[in-house]
Amino acid sequence: MGLLLSVFFGLLLLSVPVFVALGGASLAYTHFIGNLPDFVVLHRMAGGVDSFPLIAVPFFILAGNLMNSAGITNRIFDFATAAVGWLKGGLGHVNVTASVIFAGMSGAAVADAGGLGTIEVKAMRDRGYNDHLAVGVTAASSTIGPIIPPSLPMVIFGVMANVSIGQLFAAGFIPGMMMALSLMGYISWYAWRYKIGADQPFILGVLGRTFIQAIPALLTPIIIIGGIATGAFTPTEAAIAACAWALFLGFVVYRTLSIKRFYQISINTIETTASVLMIVAAASLFGWVLTVTQVTAQFTALLLTITDDPIMLLLIINVIILIVGCFMETIAAISILVPILMPAVAAVGIDPVQFGVVMVLNLMIGLITPPIGMVLFVLSRVANISIEKTIKATAPFLIPLLGVLLLITIFPQLTLYLPELWYR
Known part of the structure; x- marks a missing residue:
C-alpha cells in the first residue's frame, strides 16, 4: 500500500496527467509487490471502460459542443432576458435562467462557462454591471449544468458505483x-x-417572439429529460438523440454549422472523450488495487469508528470531497473516490443515488474554488481579468451553493423523491 500511494502522489506532484499517475502507481504495485502478469493490468483497464452506459460520454460531449457552435446559446439568452430581465438585478437572473435551460442540453459546467459565459459577461458589462457580479454569477450558475440532467459526471459516477444513471438524472x-x-x-x-x-420592462410580445425563436433549442432538454422520464429511451440513447437534434438545428434550422466546423467539433470531442476514458480506465485499475490491498476496507473501518450515523458520516465525507475537489478535476476525483467511499456509504445505509448527487455537487463547487477550479480559469480568460479577481468575485456565491449542499445532505428526500416516483 505504501508503494502504491507514494508513487501516485509523487507522480501528481510532478504534474503528470492524472491517468498516468493512476496507471503508473497501479502498475508499480502489480509488478513489484503483487507479482502479477502485466496483461492483468490491461485486462482491468479494458474492463473499466467496457460498459454500455459509457457510450453516452462522447455523445453528451458532442451534443454540448454542437449546442455551443450552432447559435443556440444566443437564442436561449434572448429568451431568458425577455422572461426575467424585468426583475431587479435583471441580467443576473437572466444569467441563472439561461444556465438552467442550457443545463438540459450540455451537462457540463465548463461548456456552460465557455459558451454562455462569453455572452453573459459581455451583456452584463454593457449594461453597467461590475465584474464582481458579472463574473461571480456566471461562474456559480455554470455549476448547475452537471446537476440538472443530463450530466456527464453522473454518467461516470453511475458506471463507477454501478448505480442507475436514469435515477441519478432524476435525483439531480x-x-x-x-x-x-x-x-x-x-x-x-x-x-x-x-x-x-x-x-428592461416586461413585454409580452417580446417574450412571445423570443420564445418562438428559441422553441427548437428549448425542445432539446424536453427531448432528453422527457424521453428518459417516460422510458422512451435510456440515458445513452438520450445522448444520441441530443446529438441528432443538435445536428438538425445546426445544419437545417439555424444553418450555422458547416462541414468544416463539424469536423473541428468532432476532433475536439474525440480528444475530450479520449482523456475522460483514459482516466476511467486507469481509475478502474487503481480502484481494484485499492480493494486488493484492503485500503477501502481500512478506510471504511476508520470512518465507522468516528460515527455510524448516516447524516454525520455524509457531512464528514462532504468535507473530504470538498477538499479533494479543490485540487483535482471532476472525472478523476469521481473515479478515485467512488471505490474508496462507497463501502462506507453502503455500510450505514446511505442511498447511493443521494450520495451520487451529493458527490457531484461537491465537485461542482470545487470547479469554482482555487487552486485548480477549471471554471475560474475559463472565466478569467473569457472576462480578461486576473485569476485573483475571478476568485474574489466568485467567493460570495459559494454561500448559497453550500447551503443547498447542506440541505440535500440532511434531507435525503430532496434527491430521492423523483427517483422513487419514476423508477421505484
Missing part, C-alpha cells in the same frame, strides 16, 4: 432548481443592497 432535478433559486435569491439581495434596477 430538484437540487438543480434549488441551486438556481438560491442564486437568484442572492442576486435579489445584492440588487436591493446596491440599488440595481431592472434591465
Whole structure:
C-alpha cells in the first residue's frame, strides 16, 4: 500500500496527467509487490471502460459542443432576458435562467462557462454591471449544468458505483432548481443592497417572439429529460438523440454549422472523450488495487469508528470531497473516490443515488474554488481579468451553493423523491 500511494502522489506532484499517475502507481504495485502478469493490468483497464452506459460520454460531449457552435446559446439568452430581465438585478437572473435551460442540453459546467459565459459577461458589462457580479454569477450558475440532467459526471459516477444513471438524472432535478433559486435569491439581495434596477420592462410580445425563436433549442432538454422520464429511451440513447437534434438545428434550422466546423467539433470531442476514458480506465485499475490491498476496507473501518450515523458520516465525507475537489478535476476525483467511499456509504445505509448527487455537487463547487477550479480559469480568460479577481468575485456565491449542499445532505428526500416516483 505504501508503494502504491507514494508513487501516485509523487507522480501528481510532478504534474503528470492524472491517468498516468493512476496507471503508473497501479502498475508499480502489480509488478513489484503483487507479482502479477502485466496483461492483468490491461485486462482491468479494458474492463473499466467496457460498459454500455459509457457510450453516452462522447455523445453528451458532442451534443454540448454542437449546442455551443450552432447559435443556440444566443437564442436561449434572448429568451431568458425577455422572461426575467424585468426583475431587479435583471441580467443576473437572466444569467441563472439561461444556465438552467442550457443545463438540459450540455451537462457540463465548463461548456456552460465557455459558451454562455462569453455572452453573459459581455451583456452584463454593457449594461453597467461590475465584474464582481458579472463574473461571480456566471461562474456559480455554470455549476448547475452537471446537476440538472443530463450530466456527464453522473454518467461516470453511475458506471463507477454501478448505480442507475436514469435515477441519478432524476435525483439531480430538484437540487438543480434549488441551486438556481438560491442564486437568484442572492442576486435579489445584492440588487436591493446596491440599488440595481431592472434591465428592461416586461413585454409580452417580446417574450412571445423570443420564445418562438428559441422553441427548437428549448425542445432539446424536453427531448432528453422527457424521453428518459417516460422510458422512451435510456440515458445513452438520450445522448444520441441530443446529438441528432443538435445536428438538425445546426445544419437545417439555424444553418450555422458547416462541414468544416463539424469536423473541428468532432476532433475536439474525440480528444475530450479520449482523456475522460483514459482516466476511467486507469481509475478502474487503481480502484481494484485499492480493494486488493484492503485500503477501502481500512478506510471504511476508520470512518465507522468516528460515527455510524448516516447524516454525520455524509457531512464528514462532504468535507473530504470538498477538499479533494479543490485540487483535482471532476472525472478523476469521481473515479478515485467512488471505490474508496462507497463501502462506507453502503455500510450505514446511505442511498447511493443521494450520495451520487451529493458527490457531484461537491465537485461542482470545487470547479469554482482555487487552486485548480477549471471554471475560474475559463472565466478569467473569457472576462480578461486576473485569476485573483475571478476568485474574489466568485467567493460570495459559494454561500448559497453550500447551503443547498447542506440541505440535500440532511434531507435525503430532496434527491430521492423523483427517483422513487419514476423508477421505484
